[in-house]
Amino acid sequence: MSLFRKPKKIQRRVFSSNADEEEDGASLDPDAEMEAPPPPIISGKREKEKSRKAIKPQEDNSKPKALLSFADDEDDGEVFQVRKSSHSKKVMRMLDKERRKKKREERAENSGHPGGENGSTQHLESSGGPSSGPPNSNSNPANAGRYKSASDQSKSKKSDNHMIQTEIRTDDFVLVVKKSETPEAILNGRAALCAGREDMSDEEDQQSEDGGHDKTRHRFSKPEHLKQMLESGSIPDAAMIHAARKRRQRAREQGAGDYIPIEEPKEPAKLSNRLPCEDVEGDQSDDEERMDMNDITGRKEREERREQFYAVENDSTDGDSDREMNEWENQQIRKGVTAAQLVHSQHETVLSRFMIKPAPSGIGTGMDDGDSTAAQSTSTLLEQAYAKNALERTNLAAAVRSSVKTKKEKAKATALRTPQEILAAIQSRLSELKERSADHSASMARISTELKALKLQQLECQQNAPTAAAKYKFYQEIKCYVNDLVDCLSEKAPVIYDLEKRALQQYGKNQRYLVNRRRQDVRDQAKEIAESAKPITAASRRTPDYEEQVRRAAEREGRRTRRRCERERNDLLSSHLDGMSSDDEIADQQQELSVTTMAQIESQSVDALEDVTDDFSKIELILMKFFAWRKTDMSSYQDAFVSLCLPKVLAPLVRHELVLWSPLLDVYADIENMRWYQACMLYASQADETVEQLKIDPDINLVPALIEKIVLPKVTALVTECWDPLSTTQTLRLVGFINRLGREFPLSGTNKQLNKLFESIMERMRLALENDVFIPIFPKQVQEAKTSFFQRQFCSGLKLFRNFLSWQGILADKLLRELAIGALLNRYLLLAMRVCTPNDAINKAYIIVNTLPTVWLLPNSETLKNMELFIGYIKQTLENCDASNPIFMQSSDKAKQILQRLHSL
Numbered sequence: 001m002s003l004f005r006k007p008k009k010i011q012r013r014v015f016s017s018n019a020d021e022e023e024d025g026a027s028l029d030p031d032a033e034m035e036a037p038p039p040p041i042i043s044g045k046r047e048k049e050k051s052r053k054a055i056k057p058q059e060d061n062s063k064p065k066a067l068l069s070f071a072d073d074e075d076d077g078e079v080f081q082v083r084k085s086s087h088s089k090k091v092m093r094m095l096d097k098e099r100r101k102k103k104r105e106e107r108a109e110n111s112g113h114p115g116g117e118n119g120s121t122q123h124l125e126s127s128g129g130p131s132s133g134p135p136n137s138n139s140n141p142a143n144a145g146r147y148k149s150a151s152d153q154s155k156s157k158k159s160d161n162h163m164i165q166t167e168i169r170t171d172d173f174v175l176v177v178k179k180s181e182t183p184e185a186i187l188n189g190r191a192a193l194c195a196g197r198e199d200m201s202d203e204e205d206q207q208s209e210d211g212g213h214d215k216t217r218h219r220f221s222k223p224e225h226l227k228q229m230l231e232s233g234s235i236p237d238a239a240m241i242h243a244a245r246k247r248r249q250r251a252r253e254q255g256a257g258d259y260i261p262i263e264e265p266k267e268p269a270k271l272s273n274r275l276p277c278e279d280v281e282g283d284q285s286d287d288e289e290r291m292d293m294n295d296i297t298g299r300k301e302r303e304e305r306r307e308q309f310y311a312v313e314n315d316s317t318d319g320d321s322d323r324e325m326n327e328w329e330n331q332q333i334r335k336g337v338t339a340a341q342l343v344h345s346q347h348e349t350v351l352s353r354f355m356i357k358p359a360p361s362g363i364g365t366g367m368d369d370g371d372s373t374a375a376q377s378t379s380t381l382l383e384q385a386y387a388k389n390a391l392e393r394t395n396l397a398a399a400v401r402s403s404v405k406t407k408k409e410k411a412k413a414t415a416l417r418t419p420q421e422i423l424a425a426i427q428s429r430l431s432e433l434k435e436r437s438a439d440h441s442a443s444m445a446r447i448s449t450e451l452k453a454l455k456l457q458q459l460e461c462q463q464n465a466p467t468a469a470a471k472y473k474f475y476q477e478i479k480c481y482v483n484d485l486v487d488c489l490s491e492k493a494p495v496i497y498d499l500e501k502r503a504l505q506q507y508g509k510n511q512r513y514l515v516n517r518r519r520q521d522v523r524d525q526a527k528e529i530a531e532s533a534k535p536i537t538a539a540s541r542r543t544p545d546y547e548e549q550v551r552r553a554a555e556r557e558g559r560r561t562r563r564r565c566e567r568e569r570n571d572l573l574s575s576h577l578d579g580m581s582s583d584d585e586i587a588d589q590q591q592e593l594s595v596t597t598m599a600q601i602e603s604q605s606v607d608a609l610e611d612v613t614d615d616f617s618k619i620e621l622i623l624m625k626f627f628a629w630r631k632t633d634m635s636s637y638q639d640a641f642v643s644l645c646l647p648k649v650l651a652p653l654v655r656h657e658l659v660l661w662s663p664l665l666d667v668y669a670d671i672e673n674m675r676w677y678q679a680c681m682l683y684a685s686q687a688d689e690t691v692e693q694l695k696i697d698p699d700i701n702l703v704p705a706l707i708e709k710i711v712l713p714k715v716t717a718l719v720t721e722c723w724d725p726l727s728t729t730q731t732l733r734l735v736g737f738i739n740r741l742g743r744e745f746p747l748s749g750t751n752k753q754l755n756k757l758f759e760s761i762m763e764r765m766r767l768a769l770e771n772d773v774f775i776p777i778f779p780k781q782v783q784e785a786k787t788s789f790f791q792r793q794f795c796s797g798l799k800l801f802r803n804f805l806s807w808q809g810i811l812a813d814k815l816l817r818e819l820a821i822g823a824l825l826n827r828y829l830l831l832a833m834r835v836c837t838p839n840d841a842i843n844k845a846y847i848i849v850n851t852l853p854t855v856w857l858l859p860n861s862e863t864l865k866n867m868e869l870f871i872g873y874i875k876q877t878l879e880n881c882d883a884s885n886p887i888f889m890q891s892s893d894k895a896k897q898i899l900q901r902l903h904s905l
Helices: 017-028 030-035 045-061 086-111 116-127 141-166 189-195 197-209 222-231 238-254 276-284 294-313 319-335 339-353 368-404 419-530 544-569 588-608 619-632 634-639 642-657 675-681 691-696 702-722 728-744 752-771 779-783 789-805 813-833 838-851 862-866 868-880 886-901
Strands: 081-083 167-169 174-176 290-292
Touching: 294 319, 419 544, 419 588, 419 619, 419 642, 419 702, 419 789, 619 634, 619 642, 619 675, 634 642, 642 675, 642 702, 675 702, 702 728, 702 752, 728 789, 752 789, 752 813, 789 813, 789 838, 813 838, 813 862, 813 868, 838 868, 838 886, 862 868, 868 886
Parallel strands: none
Antiparallel strands: 081 290, 167 174
């Protein structure tokens, strides 16, 4: 098979640079290729090396035409490669056809006779083929002249092409691309087609001109060479395949008799210079071809500069940003990274909108003038297309700006303006200048006023500079002092709190000892009464519990004897009832231990602030520092919220002074006599201060805040740990202290710390009612004397009843009635009175009624409703007493007084 059709293959194939050089030589003189004998079969590596050595002399004379190479000088210029579309290839073929016509004219003028081309062909045949060097000296002189003229023509053509393709001159830079000898590169099929783009068109012309030459020789010998190469198992390179395609196409066009087409020939498209094989394969591989865009890139840059000029002429507000953007785009285009695709896209858009019309059918008949006109119109149309596209974008930007600027809504008139229009324009300009002048005058006046104000402010600042400097110095001093004070108190506060806790624990320990001893005495006496009817054996007396009980009984009787002797010395024996006194005597050893512990705590409290200077340990000196701040700048004093911070700052020092303080002690210092109280009361006080000034004084609540935050929590802790509700002395001291706080300080019922104190008092009263009230009921006790256990326990309950009623006016009446009357009187005391004699019961009832608060005995009060059982018992006892009997006469009178006071008589 002498001819074959290459199937479409997706796999890319490459060819070396030697193949490009061979095709370049063939494109320069296609007739030599037609007359050259077929090359030998390439069967091994040695033949390839020989063919390469034969090609090297041609490489020395003329550089190979490398496709878009930057190997010579990478810094001289840049060239981009883009894919060709179908429109682009049509344009390129038209340009190639025009260039070929010019070349034929020049060749005809230089040769001088129609046989010149044949002579040149014969000379090439004698020289050995297209890959041979220059002609030898034995050649015909005429042929040598013709070869020289053809060589000069080819060189001039290459020089012109070199200037067109490698040098792009613009206003601001010159883009130069030098053709260089690239190293042998392996190209795929697509690159091989692009590399032979110009050879295909040139050989077409040469074959058309030499159509009838040397018909005796077979023109298609190379396919036989290709067939031999394929049969030998060698793989042809891309250049050989491309040459085979061209020869096959020439055979189709010349219509050789021995050529049998594979497919029926199709009439090529009208006005198209495209080869049929290119039509077949080009439609399938349009995206695989490339074209040079050097000239289009230069035009695009010229159009961008023209757009910049239009933007400046139209007073574009965004000129700087556009200039920066265009400069950035130009840099990206020069780098050749992604700008090639942008250029290709613009080129496609322009060509699709401004497609060049096809040339007339007589373009190939030698009409040279028409050819030059067509070439000129192509370049002009491309430039006009880009210019029109740029003008459209400029007009669009101007339309956007016109929507913002009302002064440029109308386009400039192209015709001459009338005098009236000129006068109107001048008047408009004059009014605009007057308005602008008025604005400037107003601005000048405003600036002058501001300048005067600033000068006055500057003078005022200069006058106030010494005062500000003094304030700044004072603020720095007070800042350092406050920081040092906070550091000192932060270090000493844990020590003070620990001492306060130890003192509270010691007070609670002493009180718990007394309460537990009293309760143990009650249990011992109840046990003695219960076991009095049983015989006591010697074995029971030898037990440790019995001996301990006997020891406790002896100590108890000794304390009672000492209290009785004390009452005799004070003449209180006749009015005293057994059980009404408090057994708070402590053994000497335990008392000494307690005193030693409290003295140690007091000594440690003094030593806690021994290493602190007076400025940080005495409250009066600390308050003097803050008073100086208040006197210097009251506004900053209030802005710093010093009034709210002072109680917290003074809290450690106040608690240090209250470490051993307790209102439950026999002797304790009043708060009004303490140093911290006096210093805080006199803080920021003035002799001529009025009531209105006191109302707005931010430090007026300093002492109440200290009472609320320090004193009340301490009293609450003392009540919880140390207060005994059965002790009349402690109860009266505590009631008196709380009443004094309520009178002298603004303590309301909504105060949280005060409510906590009252809740603690109520809880302690409930515990005393449950654990300390015990009245045994035995029939024999009716006959016993007042010193009996029954009488003592009844008087103990009566004392607790009186202590409960001492809180009337402080605690809520409802809660107090529930504890005193509902629980203690009706549940315990009234039940014990029922086993007493009438005279004894009336006397006890008389004491109870006299203990009740007067406010509770008003008519229709809630207290009378709660005492209905008590009133019924009094009426029943009065009925049982005979008024005529002298024994019950006094008791009857007391019963009537009780009923009369309870509004029940």
